[in-house]
Amino acid sequence: MDEIKLYNTSAEREVYENKAALYAIVMSLEHLERAFAHDSISATEYTAECNKLLLQCKTVSQMVNNPDLTKFTQLYRLSCSAALRRLEVGVPSTIEHGTASGPSGNNAKLVAKTVQDFITTMDALSMNMTSVDKLHPLLTDLLQSVNAASFLPPDYRWKASFRDWLIRLNKMKASDELDEEQARQLLFEVEQAYSDFKNILDSHE
Numbered sequence: 001m002d003e004i005k006l007y008n009t010s011a012e013r014e015v016y017e018n019k020a021a022l023y024a025i026v027m028s029l030e031h032l033e034r035a036f037a038h039d040s041i042s043a044t045e046y047t048a049e050c051n052k053l054l055l056q057c058k059t060v061s062q063m064v065n066n067p068d069l070t071k072f073t074q075l076y077r078l079s080c081s082a083a084l085r086r087l088e089v090g091v092p093s094t095i096e097h098g099t100a101s102g103p104s105g106n107n108a109k110l111v112a113k114t115v116q117d118f119i120t121t122m123d124a125l126s127m128n129m130t131s132v133d134k135l136h137p138l139l140t141d142l143l144q145s146v147n148a149a150s151f152l153p154p155d156y157r158w159k160a161s162f163r164d165w166l167i168r169l170n171k172m173k174a175s176d177e178l179d180e181e182q183a184r185q186l187l188f189e190v191e192q193a194y195s196d197f198k199n200i201l202d203s204h205e
Contacts, residue, residue: 014063018060018063022057022060022061022064023078025053025056026069026072026073026078026083026087027078027083028053029050029053029057029083029086029087030078030079030080030082030083033050034082036093037082043094046092046093046094047092047094047095050086050093051092054086054087054090054092057087058174066173069084069087088170089163089167089170090136090166090167090170091140091143091166095140095143095147096143096163097147098146098148110145110148110149111149111201113145114142114149114197117138117145118142118197120141121135121139121142121190122187125183125190126187130183131174132169132173132174132175132177135169135178136166139169140166142162142190143159143162143166146158146159146162146193146197152197156196156200158192158193158197161189165186
């Protein structure tokens with residue numbers, strides 16, 4: 001039987017190699033999510049590895065023209081719903097749900113860090129820093145700080161709001177920017193969240 005060649009040029013070979021790398025990253029992320037769900041890995045180890053895989057996935061996806069990952073997994077018959085969810089959110093579960101290791105509660109250091117994250121995000125938006133690569137890390141830090149503040153009630157609605165914005169940003173390219181209406185809405189929500197945060201904090205003093 002004649003050997004079937006998948007490629008004829010070095011460029012075609014690179015495409016197949018990049019797709020294979022993307023396949024491996026998605027499957028690694030799926031196994032990581034399952035391991036964390038079954039408490040087989042610590043939160044610290046999970047967070048570090050998840051961040052690395054998310055970054056690798058973004059990088060390799062760009063090499064293969066940013067494919068629709070849902071269609072990609074269907075094409076290659078991958079069962080990886082947990083990985084797809086993590087890729088949609090764009091941050092580790094420890095950050096999304098507030099289980100990352102680090103200070104928590106209402107100690108002065110944590111409160112100061114949360115206030116700083118609020119102000120930094122509001123300042124960035126006020127100065128029209130609306131690109132994805134600028135806003136995504138700021139919102140990630142803000143969500144992580146808010147999640148760590150245990151004095152906030154479970155129904156503090158801005159956690160879900162920040163998570164939704166992260167999902168929206170994660171679907172955009174790093175160089176993309178929010179339009180004027182989106183930036184104004186995000187600034188409004190962050191300002192309202194900060195006001196609620198201060199009110200709740202004052203009620204606990």
